[in-house]
Amino acid sequence: MKRGHLSCVLWADATLKVRSERGAALPLMTVVIFLTLVAGAAVGSAMTAPAQSSFTAAPTTPVPLPTTVPPPTSTEPPTTTTVPAPPTSTVPSTTITVPIGSVPPAGALSSAIELPTTTLVGGSTVSGVLVVTNHTDKTINLTETCSPDWEVGLQSATIPFNPAFPADCSTGPFLLQPGTNRLPFTLDVSYNACTNGGGASPSVPPCLTGGIPPLPPGPYQAILVGPSALSAKPVDVEVVPPPG
Secondary structure: OOOOOOOEEEEEEEOOOOOOOOEOOOOEEEEEEEEEEEOOOEEEEOOOOOOOOOOOOOOOOOOOOOOOOOOOOOOOOOOOOOOOOOOOOOOOOOOEOOOOOEEEEEEEOOEEEOOOOOOEOOEEEEEEEEEEOOOOOOOOOOOOOOOOOOEEEEOOOOOOOOOOOOOOOOOOOEEOOOOEEEEEEEEEOOOOOOOOOOOOOOOOOOOOEOEEOEEOOOOEEEEEEEOOOOOOOOOOEEEEEOOO
8 A cells, every 4th residue: 555545454255266377266265455545536456365364252251140148047946935924822812711610800701591482391402592791801711721511401499400511621712702602502301311220319210211201390490500600590491291
């Protein structure tokens, strides 16, 4: 190329089949065309480039993908707090304990026998209630060593009421809450006991085929037998013979 001229090089990506003057085929060649621009005119010349040309791409470095880091995990078990349950007691803390055979504070308790009727049929069974009123603001426990036994029965001028309580000792509390306490009971309009042999008495008659005989007709009193802490006024009743 001449100095002062604007030159450019064009690579022609073409394959030419050229034959020599003798007609023999020449190796394939790549033609490079030089264009020289002079005062608006283009003058072309050609030169022969090497038969093969290769371009080697620059090696590329792989871009690492973003890595997601999992949140840290803990192998320690969750912390739990156990709140202990409050202690339980069958006897309130504000309880007056009264020894068996003694009397609670004066005026602390009063009792009454309630019956559905005062006319009772011999040999029948009647449901009644012993109403015990605690006049204090504290619960009274009548159990000291053993829970006291009590029973309501009928007696007359000739037939006493002498119940037999079990010999075993119950240690459960006998609680009387402040206010009214209703204690149910069953009243048998019959003798307490009978005998199949000798030794019969007015209070222990001979047994019948069906068991204990009924009380004979007449006036009776329903009485409470139990600890002295429980006392109730006797209730007058009339026993009548069974129908038929």
